[in-house]
Amino acid sequence: MTFLDKLPKPFFILAPMDDVTDTVFRQIIADLAPPDLYFSEFVNVDGLQSPGREKLIRKLHFTAKEKPIFAQLWGLKPENFYKTTKDIMAMGFDGVDLNMGCPVKTVIKNGACAALINNRELASEIIDATREAAGDFPVSVKTRVGLTTPDMSWIEFLLSKKLDLLSIHGRTAQQLSKVPADWDLIGKARQMRDSLCPATLIVGNGDVMTRVQGIELASKYKLDGIMIGRGVFHDPFVFAKNSSWEQWSEKQKIELFQKHIELFAKTWKQGEYKFDSLKKFCKLYLTGFEGASELREHFMATHSPKEALSLLAKQL
């Protein structure tokens, strides 16, 4: 029994998105319409337990607003998962998630993340080392339904590891995001859970764009939770019961972008994060009003928070 069992059903999670869901964006979402649980961006344990730690530690930065929050880890060495789990418990995280789904070629080539789907021995050692460090602290895995083809024996294996939570993205790693997520497979995993490990909470992920859609899928497949990633780019109020985003004016959207950029500049020292990562947010804030596409173009040509803020100020 952990705090997860007390969450509403279905509960909603903001998906980890590297270079997107840093503490700054999570705070923006927290102020608008908070999910029930946050995940950090994925962070490499082998890097964290090396002199490269200083460069990576920013990914584990969070504030009291973004609670409860899991740290998402990836890597290869079980002993580094052990050490990092101890670290994140001391930092005040609420759980640890193991990334076993990232399909990026360079990552898979090294044998990490989704490659673990076909290396159960190492996957098992990583989960066991994490659990040994974690004790009763929640341990979860985020994964896909297979590496190149759907493989329910992978889900069966994960359910044998007595996880507190299992988030399943309904695509294989090979499919990247090119085909629609297969929720029937997530439903199958949910059925397997009942006989194999009733205590593991099952979270579905893939292509959910609204809260209502999430509730419908959770009800159809009897899931405990729903994870939403890219949906926040369409509606930052996606976790709210009633979203007012459609009614937001140009002025409100620009002011929200200004708040985001100001918080970014205040949070990160120069060089800690690339300014260009903010450009991803143009499609969220600078859309749905006259002149938006021209403004986006001008924004793409800016080089610093100061330049970006002055461009947006002129528009108001």
Ligand SMILES: Cc1cc2nc3c(=O)[nH]c(=O)nc-3n(C[C@H](O)[C@H](O)[C@H](O)COP(=O)(O)O)c2cc1C
């Ligand atoms: C820009 C971007 C970065 C991502 N980074 C991560 C990550 O760090 N860890 C992870 O487990 N998944 C990552 N994902 C995958 C998402 O968490 C999620 O599984 C995927 O986008 C499908 O959900 P969605 O359709 O709701 O977006 C990323 C996805 C995107 C688009």
